[in-house]
Amino acid sequence: MNFLALIQAAAAAAQPTAPAAAQATAAQAPAAQAPVADAAAPVAQAAKELLPQASTFAASIDDSFLLILWFAVFLAIVVAGAFAIMVLRPSAGTAGSTSRALYRWSAVGAFALVAVFFVQGARVWADMQVVPRGAVPVRVALEEKGWSFTYPNGYVTNELHLPIDRAVKLTFQGASEPYTFAVPAFRLQIAVPVGTRRDAWVQPTLAGDWEVRSTVPSLRKAEELVAQATVHAEGGYEKWYQDISGPPLDLPPVELGQRSYQMRGCTQCHTVDGAKLVGPTFKGFLAREHRMKDGSVVDPSDDYIKESILDPQAKVVEGFEPVMPSFKGRLHELEVAGLAAYIKSLQ
Amino acid sequence: MNSSHSIGSTNPGAAAKPSAGGELWFFTQDHRRLAWMYAIVIGLSLVVGTVLAVGLGLQPLTGHGTAADAESYRRLYSMHGLVMVFLVALPALPGIVGNWLLPERLGVDEMAWPRMNLLAFQLLLVGCVFFLVAFFATPLDTGWDFALPYALKSNSSVAWGMLGIVFVAASFATSGANIVATVITSRGAGRCWSDLPFFAWAMGAAGLIQAIVTPVLLAALALLFAQREGASDVFASSGADVRFDQWFWFWAHPALASMLLAAIAVIGDVVGEHGDRPRGASRASVLSVMAITVFAFAGWGIHVLGRTDSAACDAAFSALVLASGVPLIVLIVDWVTTLERGEARATTALGYAATSVVALTVGGMAGVFLAVPGTGAHLQNTSFSTGALHFLVVGGVLGALLAGVHQLWPRWIGVAAREGWGKFACFLFFVGVNLAFVPLCVRGYLGQPRRTLEVVAADERLGWYAVLGAGLVVGALTLAAWNLVATLLDSRAVLAKKEAD
Numbered sequence: 106m107n108f109l110a111l112i113q114a115a116a117a118a119a120q121p122t123a124p125a126a127a128q129a130t131a132a133q134a135p136a137a138q139a140p141v142a143d144a145a146a147p148v149a150q151a152a153k154e155l156l157p158q159a160s161t162f163a164a165s166i167d168d169s170f171l172l173i174l175w176f177a178v179f180l181a182i183v184v185a186g187a188f189a190i191m192v193l194r195p196s197a198g199t200a201g202s203t204s205r206a207l208y209r210w211s212a213v214g215a216f217a218l219v220a221v222f223f224v225q226g227a228r229v230w231a232d233m234q235v236v237p238r239g240a241v242p243v244r245v246a247l248e249e250k251g252w253s254f255t256y257p258n259g260y261v262t263n264e265l266h267l268p269i270d271r272a273v274k275l276t277f278q279g280a281s282e283p284y285t286f287a288v289p290a291f292r293l294q295i296a297v298p299v300g301t302r303r304d305a306w307v308q309p310t311l312a313g314d315w316e317v318r319s320t321v322p323s324l325r326k327a328e329e330l331v332a333q334a335t336v337h338a339e340g341g342y343e344k345w346y347q348d349i350s351g352p353p354l355d356l357p358p359v360e361l362g363q364r365s366y367q368m369r370g371c372t373q374c375h376t377v378d379g380a381k382l383v384g385p386t387f388k389g390f391l392a393r394e395h396r397m398k399d400g401s402v403v404d405p406s407d408d409y410i411k412e413s414i415l416d417p418q419a420k421v422v423e424g425f426e427p428v429m430p431s432f433k434g435r436l437h438e439l440e441v442a443g444l445a446a447y448i449k450s451l452q
Numbered sequence: 453m454n455s456s457h458s459i460g461s462t463n464p465g466a467a468a469k470p471s472a473g474g475e476l477w478f479f480t481q482d483h484r485r486l487a488w489m490y491a492i493v494i495g496l497s498l499v500v501g502t503v504l505a506v507g508l509g510l511q512p513l514t515g516h517g518t519a520a521d522a523e524s525y526r527r528l529y530s531m532h533g534l535v536m537v538f539l540v541a542l543p544a545l546p547g548i549v550g551n552w553l554l555p556e557r558l559g560v561d562e563m564a565w566p567r568m569n570l571l572a573f574q575l576l577l578v579g580c581v582f583f584l585v586a587f588f589a590t591p592l593d594t595g596w597d598f599a600l601p602y603a604l605k606s607n608s609s610v611a612w613g614m615l616g617i618v619f620v621a622a623s624f625a626t627s628g629a630n631i632v633a634t635v636i637t638s639r640g641a642g643r644c645w646s647d648l649p650f651f652a653w654a655m656g657a658a659g660l661i662q663a664i665v666t667p668v669l670l671a672a673l674a675l676l677f678a679q680r681e682g683a684s685d686v687f688a689s690s691g692a693d694v695r696f697d698q699w700f701w702f703w704a705h706p707a708l709a710s711m712l713l714a715a716i717a718v719i720g721d722v723v724g725e726h727g728d729r730p731r732g733a734s735r736a737s738v739l740s741v742m743a744i745t746v747f748a749f750a751g752w753g754i755h756v757l758g759r760t761d762s763a764a765c766d767a768a769f770s771a772l773v774l775a776s777g778v779p780l781i782v783l784i785v786d787w788v789t790t791l792e793r794g795e796a797r798a799t800t801a802l803g804y805a806a807t808s809v810v811a812l813t814v815g816g817m818a819g820v821f822l823a824v825p826g827t828g829a830h831l832q833n834t835s836f837s838t839g840a841l842h843f844l845v846v847g848g849v850l851g852a853l854l855a856g857v858h859q860l861w862p863r864w865i866g867v868a869a870r871e872g873w874g875k876f877a878c879f880l881f882f883v884g885v886n887l888a889f890v891p892l893c894v895r896g897y898l899g900q901p902r903r904t905l906e907v908v909a910a911d912e913r914l915g916w917y918a919v920l921g922a923g924l925v926v927g928a929l930t931l932a933a934w935n936l937v938a939t940l941l942d943s944r945a946v947l948a949k950k951e952a953d
Binding site for chain 2: 155156162165166169170173174176177180181184185187188189191192193205207208211212214215216219222223225226227228229230231233234279281282283285287289290292293294295296298299300301316318320321322323324327
């Protein structure tokens with residue numbers, strides 16, 4: 106950590122306007138672009154249109170990139186031009202040895218440039234290493250069926266939801282094969298070697314949907330390596346999080362089940378008034394016969410309800426299609442028990 | 453084919469050599485004949501690697517989506533990398549230009565150990581045979597760098613590929629040791645270190661690196677093989693992929709540097725011939741070569757940037773790799789001032805040398821992007837790194853090879869290649885290299901992962917530009933080859949006429 110502090114101190118000395126990691130915001134991004142020459146503005150603008158700057162890191166990394174890019178273009182033109190001039194000029198130069206001073210200053214100049222590149226890049230990199238306090242924690246893993254993102258309330262989904270202008274701590278769990286968590290719009294790529302755990306953070310600054318991808322070559326299907334990161338506009342993440350958090354778990358079971366039924370999207374397919382939607386109604390659950398597609402009949406027990414919620418394809422009711430998604434990992438076990446109690450209470 | 457002595461009769465060193473007339477080419481220890489044989493094997497490998505590259509470039513634009521497409525793409529890029537790295541990029545300059553030119557530049561008749569020189573070539577041939585087996589059995593699909601953990605469970609010809617590399621690597625080590633020995637033993641009788649030509653310094657440094665680091669590659673492959681066969685579990689625990697990459701890049705990073713040093717040797721020689729310093733070496737250029745050699749051994753960790761828990765190590769490796777750009781800048785200054793003091797003519801050889809210097813500059817700067825921690829983390833595993841590597845290998849190494857061959861051609865066959873066609877091919881090569889690999893870098897910055905069929909960033913136009921550029925490179929290589937072969941055929945008539953006269 107001392108080393109990182111050293112880097113940050115050096116960067117701060119080199120660039121007094123550099124924002125501290127935790128306070129970096131989208132509003133500060135223009136200040137960080139100061140080193141880029143005015144002539145670079147059209148290129149920088151075009152680059153932003155091709156790849157939006159959607160995190161606090163993006164502007165700094167683009168600055169670093171453009172600084173090196175302009176020097177690379179300049180150097181390539183100078184080298185090509187020098188060779189061309191040497192063969193096209195009318196007469197030869199003066200014989201003799203090259204001044205030592207020319208070599209010395211070339212080396213000093215090159216070293217100074219390299220140092221500037223290093224400090225410019227190390228500044229944002231050092232910021233990336235230190236997770237700010239109070240960051241929203243999200244656990245990330247690339248599992249057998251694709252990405253999984255686990256939120257503080259235990260809710261698991263295959264889409265990453267992020268608040269705008271708030272730091273998010275991403276904790277990566279290594280799998281049996283290496284993967285990277287790459288979001289080009291954030292200029293963020295975290296490598297997760299086999300079986301290791303890594304921490305990183307990001308602070309989104311632009312609402313929208315951004316692509317998450319693992320860039321490590323893999324035998325998996327391409328779609329399993331891709332996910333979507335949704336950055337919610339102001340207040341959107343809080344609403345989404347409230348929705349997925351479900352009801353308070355200390356409610357009586359039937360009431361908890363009823364709230365879960367309303368908040369977890371069950372109403373889209375199952376009614377409590379006997380009407381038929383995509384799935385069977387819950388009305389009269391205990392009273393009616395439960396005949397399955399394969400002809401078998403099951404008892405309307407707690408276990409059957411629990412199985413239908415967590416592994417809905419295991420038993421499919423006659424007359425309905427197996428379209429229900431699994432809620433495994435998305436509901437607290439008290440919610441599942443509450444739903445069972447609520448469904449059985451409906452006469 | 454004539455013996456090298458008859459077709460290379462303009463070479464002043466040739467007359468001093470014993471006749472090799474009745475000797476079978478395959479068993480020759482003559483460094484010039486070996487240079488010819490390297491040229492044939494490497495030329496054929498270049499054709500194979502280029503055909504695979506054309507397939508690679510076209511496949512994402514013509515068909516993707518099925519598992520079979522993805523599998524054939526993996527096999528294409530793996531075999532392309534294997535052939536181009538191990539049979540073209542690494543052996544080309546020491547094998548062809550080094551073999552021919554090093555004794556001549558040092559003023560000796562032969563390499564220090566002629567038998568080892570032959571052995572190195574024969575080991576390369578054996579490696580070729582195993583690569584062919586790997587190609588025709590079940591083509592390798594792990595990438596040329598044997599990425600873990602897939603290399604442990606792949607059902608392709610991993611073992612054959614590894615066996616081929618063992619022989620090819622042994623060839624590099626043998627050849628490298630021979631080059632170093634030739635440089636060292638050529639001194640004496642009034643010649644001291646400061647009298648050594650630049651070509652010997654740079655080619656000697658390349659040979660030294662190959663001789664030292666190759667055992668590490670062999671050890672890494674042995675461990676990988678043992679793990680595949682269940683005899684070891686060194687790559688079984690967490691972080692195994694990073695551990696293997698540390699082993700592999702401990703060899704590969706210096707090996708790539710040795711390839712660039714060989715290119716630098718040839719560029720320096722061509723520039724010296726066109727400037728005011730034929731065969732000479734300035735103190736600054738020698739120190740630069742030494743610095744690049746030292747940095748080459750210290751930069752492997754940049755290939756696991758951000759994959760270890762040590763921020764200090766990441767920063768140290770980043771600083772070391774960036775620092776290796778300083779001596780390259782000094783060398784460029786040295787070349788330009790050398791040309792400035794001479795009466796440089798616009799020859800094909802100098803054109804390729806300039807193309808190579810520009811490509812090394814662009815590729816080197818692309819390496820800066822990858823080595824700077826902030827941008828490097830964003831660009832790892834993207835097509836940016838593929839573009840950077842190709843600038844160095846195709847533009848830098850292949851450009852230097854063409855420069856060296858065009859420079860040596862009159863001494864090889866007695867007749868120079870046609871300058872007009874040569875310059876036109878050189879122009880196509882320059883445009884093609886930049887048109888092919890700049891789009892790769894741009895797409896990488898926009899997030900396009902490397903080694904995937906899916907086009908996920910920017911629009912497909914960039915892909916078409918890259919294919920067009922690659923087409924120009926192929927066209928330029930074909931034109932250059934035709935020009936060289938045509939003059940080779942012409943030279944027989946010219947020499948016969950001279951003898952008749």
